[in-house]
Amino acid sequence: MSESTLKTIAWPDSYGERAKPRMGFFTDTSVCIGCKACEVACKEWNRIPMSMQGFTGHSYDNTIDLGADTWRHVAFVEQRLPVDATEGGSLVQLAERAQAVDGGVQTYQEGEGIRWLMASDVCKHCTDAACLDVCPTGALFRTEFGTVVVQEDICNGCGYCVPACPFGVLDQREGDGRVWKCTLCYDRLKDDKEPACAQACPTNSIQFGELGELRERAEHRLARLQEAGQAKAQLYLADEDDGIHGAGAFFLLLDEPEVYGLPPDPVDTRRDLGSVWAAAGAAAAALGAGLLAAVFGGRR
Amino acid sequence: MTEARSYHGQPVIKQPVWTWEIPTYFFTGGLGGASAGLAYLAQWRGNDVLARRAWSGALAGVAVSPMLLTSDLGKPLRFVNMLRMFKVTSPMSVGSWLLTATGAATGVAAADAWTGRLPRSGAVARPAAALLGLPLSTYTAALIANTAVPVWHEARSMLPFVFASGAALSAGAAAVALTPPDHAAPARRLALGGAAAEVVLEQLMEKRLGDLAAPYEEGTSHTLSRLAQACLLAGSAMVAWGAGRSRRASAAGGAVMAAGALSARWSVFKAGFASAADPGQVVGPQRAAIERGERRGAARGHARVSAPDPARGSPATSVY
Incomplete structure (x- = not known):
């Protein structure tokens, strides 16, 4: 097994001595029973307002997606x-x-x-987090646990993170204006407690722990499932060489990611930012040249 | 490309939450930024009549812009948080500083152009406003290109040029409308050149997007794009053949061309919503790149261990 997979990643760059081991979720969807206890526990602990009430007709999924008022979402x-x-x-x-x-x-x-197929989706707490990169106020930040959290007292609701997230996790809360998302229960982590969803999960489909340890556990689980004939079983976001350098919350899926509404190859938009800025600079220069040509390229 | 699989047809990424203020700002920001450049150069060439009007256009653009942006915020009273830090990874942060600096410089330059009372600060402010106005006109394209929205992100090399053309067009059109015809020749050249570049570059962008250009080919975005083209065609005709002599033709032609520029920004804005809402636009190209072997994707089917370790497996491993 490669070194990077097992290594526990901390965040010494920003926290130095105070950096904690990187914490995350391993969501093993093969044992999810679709009870939605995670959704309820999350709502209760984090005091999230009521979301849509009604029936979608999409199997047992009436939560629809992740958003400002749904930080765990069980897909069916x-x-x-x-x-x-x-x-x-x-x-x-x-x-x-x-x-x-x-x-x-x-x-x-x-x-x-x-x-x-049932799967409890959540914010991925990406290693390369587009939301954090594009946030102009610094409301989004990286905690000492390596998770990504929105500071509600700083967010001014500019909405940039919403279309920047390759997973569609963040959204603006109606009547509030700010964006909200999973904090990986930052408050509980600070008190050495596991997040509410993981504690509530009756089948341990949601496992919380140090990321390196979770990844190791997931490898064994994947091997076991494939041995048992689940040919399409796959680990999603468990590696450091994908488009977001791996995630703090990763998944064991029984089919392709898009079947669960997850992008098969998510990429942090920051990877292309160099070419974006280069084009913007070149276009600004071209505009200058155009202005010069218009003013000096004929009669006054 | 085979039909992409999806989860009950649900979108994979979120649509932007931005409202009407943002595409309007794309227009006013470009108008303000490019007008400052036009004003500075016109003054340099000794065309003060045009320069004064262009400074007015620049001031109008950069004065309205912050109001639009603040009004779009979920927490408008926290607009000042935009200046908490400077982040190169966030075009919105860079743009906030650009707009603040351009706004201040343009205010001084315009005041001096009309009153002549600030010669010393004006001498610094004029070139500063003209120079800062250039990136102010194009960073908005960088901002939307720097998202996960396919129709914006995959057009990242072209969008800033489309917006730059639009800014030139807007500044030229506004100056044509405001300036007496005898002094407006540079503005007419700018408006006509900008309009031609806008139309050509937008077509080129759509062609390069290939299948991802679908949002431009139907629905709101398509209608707005057509409206923009019609305005630009009609406005250009008026400006090219009537505006040299008639003040009325100048005013009408300039206004119609500016409306075309505004409509073109709205078309790009709306295309992003349609693109984000379509799971096929997001999943299709990603899956295709994986199948072509260009990308490995984020999922891995083979385990890195061979023998399952029961002690470390999920608690429910006995199911299998």
Whole structure:
């Protein structure tokens, strides 16, 4: 296993002696049961206002997405297995599955025609965090735990972080004007407590801890799942060489990221900032040349 | 490209929360910035009649801009927090300082141009305003290009040039409308040249965006883009053939061209919303790059350990 995967990353650059080991979430979606205890615990602990009340018709997901008033979001994906799927064995089982698919019977048990994927999404606390980079006020900052937090007494609601986040995590709160997102329970971390969602999760689908230790645990879990036949099981945001240099909150998924509403190749926009500034500078120079040409390129 | 998979068709990234003030500011900021340059150069060439009007246009632009920006903030009273720090990674931070400096310099320069009472500070303020006005006109393009919105981010090399053309066009059009025709020849050249560059560069940008240009080809953004083109065509005709003699044609032509510039900024602004709302625009190119082998993506299917370690596995490993 590579050194960088296991190393516990702290933030000595900004905190020196006071830097803590980098803390994060490992969300193992293979054991998520979609109970939404994480959503409720998060709302209660962080006193988040009520969000949309109603039915979306998208399986059991009425939370819809992450936003100012939803810092944990449980996604529900119902996948219809192909009738001729060979996994699952006997002729009787295959016939049962075909019948279930034809009859439209929906069940949470795999092997009966429908596969149900559930995953609790959260702010990724990116190593390269676009929100933090673009924030003009410094309201967004990196904590001593390596997490990314918005200071509510500084945010002026400029909204720049909202379209900058490659995961669509941040949003402006209606009637308040500021942006809000998961703090990885910064207040609880300071008191050596685990975040509310992780504590509430009944199946330990949400695991909290030092990032290096979590990554190691995730590797073993991935190996075990693949051995058990979950061919599409994959770790998401667990590596340092992706477009955000890895994340503090990473996931074990059972299908491609986009199936859960996650971008397959998120990139911190700062990576292209050099070319952006270069183009803006060149365009400013071109504008100057145009002005010169207009004023001096003909009669007065 | 095969149809990208999505989560119930939900967007992957958030749409901006910016309201009407922001595209209007794209226009007024460009107008203010480029007008300062026009005024400075016109004065240099001895065309004081044009210079005074252009300074007025510059002042109007940089005076309205902060009001628009403040009004768009979720917490307007905290506008001063924009100047808490200077961050190169945030074009909005850089722009806040640019606008503050350009605004101050333009105020002094305009006051001196009209009253002649601030010769010494005016001598410093004029070139400062003219110079700072150039990046003020293009940083807004850098700002929106520096997001996760595909139609903006993938046009990052072109957008600043489109905005620069728009700024030249706006400054020229405003000066044409305000200046007596005999003194407005440079402004007419600027407006016509800016309009031509705006239209050509915008077409080029859409062509380079390929599939990602979809927001410009339908809906609000498309309508606004067409409106801009119509305004620029009609306004250019008036300015090119009527404005040299008629003050009325100057006023009308300049106003119509300025409306075209404003509409063009709105078109770009609205395209970002449509792009962000479409999960296919976000996921499609990312997945395609992974499949082409250009990028590895953020997911990894192979474990870096071979033997599962039960002691370290998830508590629920007995499920399998």
